[in-house]
Each structure stands twice: as C-alpha cells, then as structure tokens.
Amino acid sequence: xxxxxxxxxxxxxxxxxxxxxxxxxxxxxxxxxxxxxxxxxxxxxxxxxxxxxxxxxxxxxx
Amino acid sequence: xxxxxxxxxxxxxxxxxxxxxxxxxxxxxxxxxxxxxxxxxxxxxxxxxxxxxxxxxxxxxxxxxxxxxxxxxxxxxxxxxxxxxxxxxxxxxxxxxxxxxxxxxxxxxxxxxxxxxxxxxxxxxxxxxxxxxxxxxxxxxxxxxxxxxxxxxxxxxxxxxxxxxxxxxxxxxxxxxxxxxxxxxxxxxxxxxxxxxxxxxxxxxxxxxxxxxxxxxxxxxxxxxxxxxxxxxxxxxxxxxxxxxxxxxxxxxxxxxxxxxxx
Numbered sequence: 001x002x003x004x005x006x007x008x009x010x011x012x013x014x015x016x017x018x019x020x021x022x023x024x025x026x027x028x029x030x031x032x033x034x035x036x037x038x039x040x041x042x043x044x045x046x047x048x049x050x051x052x053x054x055x056x057x058x059x060x061x062x
Numbered sequence: 063x064x065x066x067x068x069x070x071x072x073x074x075x076x077x078x079x080x081x082x083x084x085x086x087x088x089x090x091x092x093x094x095x096x097x098x099x100x101x102x103x104x105x106x107x108x109x110x111x112x113x114x115x116x117x118x119x120x121x122x123x124x125x126x127x128x129x130x131x132x133x134x135x136x137x138x139x140x141x142x143x144x145x146x147x148x149x150x151x152x153x154x155x156x157x158x159x160x161x162x163x164x165x166x167x168x169x170x171x172x173x174x175x176x177x178x179x180x181x182x183x184x185x186x187x188x189x190x191x192x193x194x195x196x197x198x199x200x201x202x203x204x205x206x207x208x209x210x211x212x213x214x215x216x217x218x219x220x221x222x223x224x225x226x227x228x229x230x231x232x233x234x235x236x237x238x239x240x241x242x243x244x245x246x247x248x249x250x251x252x253x254x255x256x257x258x259x260x261x262x263x264x265x266x267x268x269x270x271x272x273x274x275x276x277x278x279x280x281x282x283x284x285x286x287x288x289x290x291x292x293x294x295x296x297x298x299x300x301x302x303x304x305x306x307x308x309x310x311x312x313x314x315x316x317x318x319x320x321x322x323x324x325x
Contacts, residue, residue, distance in 0.1 A: 005122065005236040008099055008114035015100045015142075018224060019149055023160070027219040032162045034212045039164075040322050041207035 063323065064299035064307045068289065069113040075287075075309070076121065085286040086250050088127035089118075089309075092276060093137040096130070100138075101145065103188065106291055109311045118289070122236050129240035130232065131184075131279045133272055142228050143190070143221065146189040150177070150220040151198065167201040174198060215303035223273060240283070255282045263305075267298045274298075281306060293317060295302035 006014070067075045076098055079085055130138065142181040152175055154161040155168050163171070174197065178188040190198070224265035242251050255278060263281075264274035273295055280288045287307040290296070291314050299305045300323040 003234070006231075006234045008111060008119055008235065010321050011231055011235045012099060012102070012111065012236075015228070018130070018227055018231075019146060021224075026203075028160045028217055031212055031215040032160075034208045034215060035162050035164055038207045043181070 063301070063303050064305040066296045066300060066315050066318055067307055067309045068312040069109065069117070070312050072113070072117050072309055074308075076117070079286040082286070084284070086284040087125060088129055088250065088285050090129050090131060090240065090242075090276070090280050090283070090285060090288045091134065092292060092295065093134045093141070094291045095289050096134065096138045096232075096237075097141050098291060100142075101187075105185075106311050106313055109313060110291065113289075113311070124302070128235070128237045129285070131240055131276055133279070135229075135232075135239060137272070137300065138232075139225050139228055143225065144189050144192070144195065146220055146224055147195055147217075148188070150216075151190075161216075164202070167198065170198050170201045187233055200283075201240045240279070242282070249320060250283050251283065252284050253282045255279050262299065266302050267294070269294055269298045277305065297321075 080087075094189050097108055098104040098106050099114060101107065104110075117128075118128065148223060151171050153159060155171050160318050167181070174190060174194045177194070178190065182188045197212055202216070203210040240250060242248075242255055260271065260274045260278040263277050264271050265268060269277070273292065277288070277295065277298060281304070285306075288295070289309045291311050293314055296308050296310055296314065296318060299308045300318060300321070
C-alpha cells in the first residue's frame with residue numbers, strides 16, 4: 001500500500017523543525033577543542049617571537 | 063501565448079484542463095513556490111500555503127501529480143543549505159551559545175548579519191548568499207593551526223543529513239522528480255528537452271538561463287501549467303506565443319495589469 005502523503009502544512013512544520021534540530025554535544029565539544037588548540041598555538045607562536053630591541057641612538061652617548 | 067492564472071481562478075481553470083485529454087495530469091512546482099511554502103518569512107507564505115492546502119493537495123489526493131525538475135529541486139536544496147547555515151551561524155554567536163566561536167569569525171558573522179538586516183528591510187530574504195558564506199568560511203580557516211577543521215565540524219553538525227531530509231519530506235508531500243531519462247515518465251513528454259530551445263526562451267525576454275531551463279522542461283512536457291511566483295516566468299509566458307500557462311499568486315498576477323502583451 002502506498003504511504004499516506006503529508007499535507008502542505010505538515011511539510012512546513014517538518015521543515016521548520018529540521019531548522020531547529022538540536023546540536024550534537026560531541027560535535028560542539030569537538031569544535032570547541034579545535035578552537036582551544038588553535039588559540040593555544042597562536043599564543044605559543046606569539047611568545048616565540050623575539051622582542052624587538054630599540055636601537056641605541058649614537059647621540060645618546062654624547 | 064500562455065495565460066497567467068491567479069490562484070483564486072485556479073479551480074475553474076483546472077476543471078477546463080481536466081476535460082482536455084491531450085494533457086498529462088500533473089504540474090511542475092517552481093523553486094519559489096517550494097521556498098514560500100517552507101519558509102514562513104516569505105511575504106507570500108500564507109497565500110502559497112492556502113493554495114496548496116485548498117487547491118493542489120485535494121487534486122493530488124485524486125491522482126494529480128506534483129513535480130520538480132532537476133533545476134527546481136537543486137535550487138530548493140541549495141536554498142535550504144544556505145538557510146540552515148545562516149540560522150545556525152547566527153544562533154552560534156548568541157550570548158549563552160555553547161559554541162566557542164573565534165573572535166574574528168564572530169565579528170564577521172555579526173557584520174554579515176547586519177547586511178542581512180538591511181536586505182530584509184528592502185524586501186529580501188535574511189539568508190546569507192554564497193559570497194557571504196565564503197567570507198565567513200575563510201575566517202574559520204585562514205592562518206589557524208587546525209586549518210579548516212573547525213568549519214568542517216560546524217558543517218557536520220548544521221548540515222549532515224539535512225538535504226536528504228528535505229528530499230524525503232518532498233517525497234512525503236507527494237512531490238516527485240520529473241526526468242526524461244526515467245523510462246516510466248516518457249509519456250509526460252512530447253519532445254526532447256534540448257539546450258538550444260532553452261537559449262531561445264532566454265533570448266526572447268532576457269529570462270535568466272536557470273529559469274529558461276525550467277520553462278524549457280515544462281514546454282517539452284505534456285503538463286498543462288506550471289506553478290510559480292516569479293514575475294519573470296509570468297512575463298515570459300505572456301510575451302512568448304509558444305509558451306504554456308502559469309498559475310501564480312494573485313499578488314504577482316496583478317502586476318501584469320500594467321503591461322500590454324499582444325494577443
């Protein structure tokens with residue numbers, strides 16, 4: 001027997017519900033972990049950068 | 063020349079097509095009709111919903127068939143892809159969201175959301191364009207240690223399985239895919255869908271090629287009418303002698319009163 005067709009209103013309700021589908025906790029965790037590692041890496045890179053020494057102007061010895 | 067039939071005159075028009083044995087019992091739903099039905103933000107959502115509930119669903123239940131073409135189906139899926147990404151990204155930067163969106167990406171999403179508000183005020187859809195999505199995507203990737211991993215994780219959560227769900231829902235609504243390549247649908251066509259014909263349709267009224275391909279598939283079919291809310295589709299039908307009828311929301315059909323098409 002053929003499946004009963006849904007009404008246009010039911011179709012709309014289904015599509016609306018799909019837009020509000022709950023997020024998967026494991027994917028949120030995965031995403032947040034990636035961002036956290038990125039931030040940590042960037043901080044480390046910043047710390048590795050040599051600090052610029054200000055040139056000693058010759059007139060300072062005068 | 064074809065006719066533009068307003069929704070409110072559909073029932074009497076439909077009765078006349080039923081008595082014509084040479085036409086197939088079915089119609090093509092244009093992308094904008096599917097979008098208006100799905101997306102309550104569209105201004106003609108209620109008008110389209112009422113038409114489908116009151117006119118098309120009852121005849122569908124009596125065997126009248128509803129179709130999408132390869133173009134209308136892909137455009138509808140594409141709209142859903144952009145809509146899902148837009149709404150999920152905007153939710154993800156909300157205060158209290160569990161997603162730790164990087165500051166640079168958050169700033170871009172906020173900026174692009176501001177553009178959407180302006181577009182909405184001008185009557186457009188508050189849905190990111192592909193250009194906007196590409197800009198946001200790049201902020202999740204460039205220069206970061208993980209490359210594109212964070213963006214891929216977002217896509218997995220926001221989109222995975224959703225396009226299948228859209229197609230399954232269309233099937234549950236009774237909307238089928240029409241194709242000349244399906245042997246069991248051969249009777250729905252009276253000629254081969256040919257590329258040069260699409261170009262001629264586009265040239266006649268400067269219709270976009272994507273729309274011209276939809277009209278060309280429709281013209282090659284034995285279906286009596288197409289359902290659309292696209293002004294350009296109605297314009298093409300009224301301006302071109304060979305084209306068939308289009309059923310449209312009254313709010314769109316009214317606009318042609320200001321034009322004078324030769325009979």
